Amino acid sequence: MTLPFVRLRGDAFERGRAHGEALARRLRAFLDDGLCRLDALLEEPVRLDRLRPLLGSYRAAIEAATPELAEEMRGLAVGAGITEDEATLLQVRREILGYQRVPTLGDCTTYARSTGQEPVLAQTVDLNGDLDEHIAVLDVSTGPRRSLVLSFGGLLGYLGVNTDGLAIGLNLVLGGDWRPGLPPYLAIRHLLDTAGSVDEAVEILRGLRLASSRSLTLCDARTTAWVEVLGDEMRVREGPESFHTNHFLHPDFAGHDELNVFARNFSRLRLKTCQGGVAELPAEADGEDHFALLATAPIRVEGTGDLRRERTVAAVVVWPRRGELLVRPGDPVLSTTRSFAFDRPEKEATDA
Numbered sequence: 434m435t436l437p438f439v440r441l442r443g444d445a446f447e448r449g450r451a452h453g454e455a456l457a458r459r460l461r462a463f464l465d466d467g468l469c470r471l472d473a474l475l476e477e478p479v480r481l482d483r484l485r486p487l488l489g490s491y492r493a494a495i496e497a498a499t500p501e502l503a504e505e506m507r508g509l510a511v512g513a514g515i516t517e518d519e520a521t522l523l524q525v526r527r528e529i530l531g532y533q534r535v536p537t538l539g540d541c542t543t544y545a546r547s548t549g550q551e552p553v554l555a556q557t558v559d560l561n562g563d564l565d566e567h568i569a570v571l572d573v574s575t576g577p578r579r580s581l582v583l584s585f586g587g588l589l590g591y592l593g594v595n596t597d598g599l600a601i602g603l604n605l606v607l608g609g610d611w612r613p614g615l616p617p618y619l620a621i622r623h624l625l626d627t628a629g630s631v632d633e634a635v636e637i638l639r640g641l642r643l644a645s646s647r648s649l650t651l652c653d654a655r656t657t658a659w660v661e662v663l664g665d666e667m668r669v670r671e672g673p674e675s676f677h678t679n680h681f682l683h684p685d686f687a688g689h690d691e692l693n694v695f696a697r698n699f700s701r702l703r704l705k706t707c708q709g710g711v712a713e714l715p716a717e718a719d720g721e722d723h724f725a726l727l728a729t730a731p732i733r734v735e736g737t738g739d740l741r742r743e744r745t746v747a748a749v750v751v752w753p754r755r756g757e758l759l760v761r762p763g764d765p766v767l768s769t770t771r772s773f774a775f776d777r778p779e780k781e782a783t784d785a
Contacts (some may be wrong), residue, residue, distance in 0.1 A: 434762045436771055437569040448573065449505035452587070453512020460513045460523065460587045463567055469586065470525050470562045474741055476493070484529065488521045490613035498615040498641055499623045502589055509587060512698060514565070518682070523587035525616050526710075528644050532691060540696075540743050541733045542703045543602040545652035546674040549716040551754050554600040554652040554722045556592070557733050557765070558747040560585070565746035565763045566577060570773050573626070580625040581758040581773050583749060588746065590622020592749065593758065596775055597629035600753040601615055602650040604677045607691040609664035614644035617662070631658050635669055638662075648677050654754050661686055675712070678704040704730050720759045720770060723750045728765040750774065 439455040441448035453460065463469055468774045472676040496503040524530070543556035566621050567586040571593075573579065582593035594600040600620050615623075620641055627672035628634035631651040638649070638660060658671040661683050667685035679700040681690045692700065710726040727733060727748040738745035748765035756775040761768045 434565065434568075434768060436760065436762045437636075438572065438773065439569060440572045440574075440731045442574050445501045445504035446626055448507035448575075449510075449589075451508075452513035452571065452589075453509040453511075456587065456657070457513040457627075459567060464515065464519050464522070464761070469522060470740070471526065471529060474530055474562060479529070481522070485518055485614070486520065487529075487591065488518045488525070488775055491525045491534060491616070492517065492521045492530070494613045494642070494644070495521075495615060495619060498634025499619060501626070501706060502619050503733050504621060505589055508591070513587070520587070524584070524619060525644065526591060528611055528616060529620070531611060540605045540679045540700075541603065542678050542727070543604050543648075543650045544674070544676045544707055544711055545600070545602070545648075545650050545657040547652060547655060547657050548673045549714075549718065551752060552598075552600075552652050552654050552657070553718075553723065554594075554602050554650060554657075554751040554753065556604075556650070556749055557727050557732055557745045558583070558749065559743045560746050561743045563740045563746070568747055568760075568762050570758065570760065570771075571670060572773070572775075575626045578626065578629075580622075581745065581756070581775070582622060582625065583758070583760065584744075588618050590618045590620075592621060592750045592751075593625050594695070594753055595629075596627045596751040597636060597721065598651045598756070599630060600623065600654050600751040601625060601634070601747070602652075602751070604648040605679055605684075606646050606648050606661060606663075606681055607679075608646045608681065608686065608689040611645040612742075616644050617647040617649070618743055624649075630783075631656050631671070634658060638667065648681075649664070650675050650677055652751070652753055663689060663722050667701045676704055676708050676711070678707070680704075707732055718749045720752075720772075724748055724759075724761060724765055724770060733765060734777055 545554040
């Protein structure tokens with residue numbers, strides 16, 4: 434499977450333009466495919482012109498919270514030859530898709546630990562829409578700090594690690610009102626751009642108004658934490674290990690969980706399996722040991738051929754201290770490991 438690697442340098446607009454130019458053909462094809470495959474996932478087809486007022490509200494919220502990322506989004510539009518509405522849609526596609534209260538197969542299993550030989554964050558990425566076709570890795574330079582970011586379909590952020598040794602993963606949790614605000618994917622990118630530790634990231638996150646509910650898992654050389662965001666509230670649990678799937682763990686939020694009972698039971702099963710698997714990992718476990726766990730059912734969610742159902746479209750192991758991002762794109766049982774590191778750059782991607 435092709436895994437484009439794109440270096441983003443210069444000011445915010447130039448970074449976005451480089452991103453857009455490198456993946457222009459892919460992004461155009463994605464937008465033309467039932468409007469980023471939203472037509473295949475929603476009950477009724479959606480038209481871009483009807484989304485424009487809503488996309489404008491999201492764009493204004495992104496501009497207010499993270500003007501650098503708003504400028505990068507404008508550069509993405511120019512580089513890819515798409516409109517600003519289309520560039521915005523690529524960032525807020527998950528919010529447009531909204532709640533999915535039907536039975537689901539999975540939506541990411543994430544864990545982190547600061548104990549053992551060195552800190553590590555690992556997770557599966559479970560998405561619907563067959564998005565492994567649109568995966569990429571971004572090497573982003575924002576002044577003195579750099580980040581390696583996993584991206585899907587033109588997203589400026591998703592998960593990753595920065596040169597200060599902060600790694601961030603995520604899980605979908607369902608609750609509260611989803612509204613125009615800063616999309617969590619862009620919030621993660623903003624944290625990688627601006628925070629050097631778990632504590633700094635938590636404090637920055639407190640000042641952001643997110644568009645939708647999410648759980649973030651944070652890891653540095655000292656500690657780990659998960660952060661659950663529900664509306665304008667957040668809860669944090671810090672410790673040497675963190676585990677999260679797709680149901681709220683904090684008791685203050687558990688009663689507001691909108692995940693259907695089938696998905697909640699499966700989320701609990703994946704959480705228990707993950708906790709048990711990590712407990713059996715040796716302190717000196719390497720990347721392949723972690724991938725072996727991530728590739729084990731029920732943590733790894735096998736596809737059914739129905740693009741409306743979530744399946745594991747990537748697995749990731751991040752070593753924050755050494756600044757290394759390991760990726761198995763697609764089904765981790767079938768793919769091989771790709772390694773990206775700040776001191777070992779790979780060949781820059783070209784549009785294919």
